[in-house]
Amino acid sequence: MLLVVAGFIIFDGLIGPQQAPRNLATVSAWVHYRGLVVLALLVVGNLFCMACPFMLPREVGRWLGTRLGLQRNLPRRWRNKWLAAVLLVIFFFWYEWYDLWASPWLTAWIVLGYFLAAFVVDTFFQGAAFCKYVCPLGQFNFFGSLNSPAEIKIREAQTCAACQTKDCIAGNRRTGQRGCELWLFQEKKVGNMDCTFCLDCVYACPHDNIGLMARVPTGELWTDPRRAGLGYFGQRWDLIALLVVLIFGAYLNAFAMITPVYALQQSISAWLNISVEWPSLLIIFGGGFLILPVILLSLTAFFSRLLAGRPEGVGLIIRRFTYSLVPMAFGVWLSHYAFHFLTGALTLIPVIQSFLNDSGFDIGQPWWHLGPLVPAEWLFPIQTIFLYLGLFGSLVVGFQIAVDHYKARQVALRAFLPWAALALFMLLAAFWIMLQPMEMRGTIFLGM
Amino acid sequence: MAKDQWTSLRLALFISILFMLISYAGPALAIGPGTGGSKIRVDNEEIGPYSLLVATSPLPVTVGQMSVWVRVTGLEDNAMRRDAVVMVSATPRGGGPTLTGQGTHKNAGNDFDYVAHLDVQQAGQWDVTVSVEDELGQAKVAFTETVTRGLSAGVLIGVAVPFIILAVVVGVYLWQRSAPAAPAAG
Numbered sequence: 001m002l003l004v005v006a007g008f009i010i011f012d013g014l015i016g017p018q019q020a021p022r023n024l025a026t027v028s029a030w031v032h033y034r035g036l037v038v039l040a041l042l043v044v045g046n047l048f049c050m051a052c053p054f055m056l057p058r059e060v061g062r063w064l065g066t067r068l069g070l071q072r073n074l075p076r077r078w079r080n081k082w083l084a085a086v087l088l089v090i091f092f093f094w095y096e097w098y099d100l101w102a103s104p105w106l107t108a109w110i111v112l113g114y115f116l117a118a119f120v121v122d123t124f125f126q127g128a129a130f131c132k133y134v135c136p137l138g139q140f141n142f143f144g145s146l147n148s149p150a151e152i153k154i155r156e157a158q159t160c161a162a163c164q165t166k167d168c169i170a171g172n173r174r175t176g177q178r179g180c181e182l183w184l185f186q187e188k189k190v191g192n193m194d195c196t197f198c199l200d201c202v203y204a205c206p207h208d209n210i211g212l213m214a215r216v217p218t219g220e221l222w223t224d225p226r227r228a229g230l231g232y233f234g235q236r237w238d239l240i241a242l243l244v245v246l247i248f249g250a251y252l253n254a255f256a257m258i259t260p261v262y263a264l265q266q267s268i269s270a271w272l273n274i275s276v277e278w279p280s281l282l283i284i285f286g287g288g289f290l291i292l293p294v295i296l297l298s299l300t301a302f303f304s305r306l307l308a309g310r311p312e313g314v315g316l317i318i319r320r321f322t323y324s325l326v327p328m329a330f331g332v333w334l335s336h337y338a339f340h341f342l343t344g345a346l347t348l349i350p351v352i353q354s355f356l357n358d359s360g361f362d363i364g365q366p367w368w369h370l371g372p373l374v375p376a377e378w379l380f381p382i383q384t385i386f387l388y389l390g391l392f393g394s395l396v397v398g399f400q401i402a403v404d405h406y407k408a409r410q411v412a413l414r415a416f417l418p419w420a421a422l423a424l425f426m427l428l429a430a431f432w433i434m435l436q437p438m439e440m441r442g443t444i445f446l447g448m
Numbered sequence: 449m450a451k452d453q454w455t456s457l458r459l460a461l462f463i464s465i466l467f468m469l470i471s472y473a474g475p476a477l478a479i480g481p482g483t484g485g486s487k488i489r490v491d492n493e494e495i496g497p498y499s500l501l502v503a504t505s506p507l508p509v510t511v512g513q514m515s516v517w518v519r520v521t522g523l524e525d526n527a528m529r530r531d532a533v534v535m536v537s538a539t540p541r542g543g544g545p546t547l548t549g550q551g552t553h554k555n556a557g558n559d560f561d562y563v564a565h566l567d568v569q570q571a572g573q574w575d576v577t578v579s580v581e582d583e584l585g586q587a588k589v590a591f592t593e594t595v596t597r598g599l600s601a602g603v604l605i606g607v608a609v610p611f612i613i614l615a616v617v618v619g620v621y622l623w624q625r626s627a628p629a630a631p632a633a634g
Contacts, residue, residue, distance in 0.1 A: 021488050021503055257506075259513075343508050347487065354491070368488045376508055376596040381603050388611040395615060399622055409626040434599045437512035
């Protein structure tokens, strides 16, 4: 299904009308895809990786690579999230610099680039290297699915303990079903990180002992056990880097929509005495992705250590508690993308009508009056609910992390308080962004 | 060169080339109408001697700035009209003064579209009229736009109340649960 949608996006994006609100590429990618992704993550889990259209080029690449003997393991130094974090930053930067939401042509090229990247990476490397270490969309889905109420996991631990063949990871020889490509051994798997919901393990298990099951959202972040395919969360700076990009990216992505960012960009441009956009954008992104996170996380960790009275490194505390900010940031993503989806969901109908008209099917005047999915007065309350939900999740996760580590609840409470304050500050920052007027984007620097 | 190094280099090269290709392709086409976050109101309707394409932004229009984006195409030669006078007026249905603004290329960021910014400070339905004039003649088109009230302190506080109650209840529960287990008797 998503493969067909991807085909239409590429077709209309490359040869259709180049006005964003009239084109399937821009409307379906930036309004519907993003909105449905975050809502699916909230309600179920990583459904979009499950239905990923890039599986086709991956499968072709794997087949070709195997036939030609090109396949090998990804070098150890690449087996982490650093590359994915950098690619995400580059993507966010391009998104603003090239006004990707406004360009059907570029949107189509991004989808094409994705097909190409998935094909090439999986032609040369085994183990779903593209999904696990490269794909920026997948990393966003992994991040969001930490908050999801469902997980692929085992039903009975005893069944796994008695299992001799471990088909969920090794593959089922009888049926030919492969095991998990992402090295998530079900018996030791904890949570949704890196799980694409591909169901390979479900089909491979000869005991029908694996399934999609309900769980407490964010529960996987409360403790830090050793996880199959991932190790300990608290020991991985690369995972923290990825989270920082997605936590602060939530704000930068929304911040770029509002009027103050244009004033800030113009001030920076005037200060630098330049007329091009990218240097000011680079400074804003440098501040948002590097300087601000370092300052905020270091200060919060410092105060957390001070209040807990334990002689621990600030870096260790950052690695432990940054996970508590995931729900708040996901609340911001949810609030932002759901807003666009709820205001523009029905736009898909006139856009499809327009597409059919342009394709030679005369179906009359598109119904451009269609647009919002809910009454306008519901929008801000819905956004606000998502943000409060995010704060609530962050407070619960933060406290549980503290209790899990410090054991003594008085100490845990003191260590948790600075992180609660940071989550509250993030909520207020999100409200501030929501209170700002939105800009008619993509018009400020062009032609001036 | 070791096999591992060559593999790493190949991956890095591939990703670099892919991104360079996309970067190179970008600038030429990014200078488009830039109407992300906007909504079509008039879709290439033939009015007078013109075909008019009109969109409003942001989506939804909230109290503050409303931008009206207009593209004027001559019906005779199917060419974009770059020297037209484009005026936009908006009147609140609930009563109030009519706002007017001129669509300019400077606001649009290119030399073929026209964008007018109007300062709408009243929520509700607005009747918007776009008029176009140049040597070909003149045309006028009207549509209705709904301006939404932005986020208010009332909403923030009203929605916060159930979450505060929830946070207190869950907080007390977690606090109780985190108590150290009592030592076993005997």
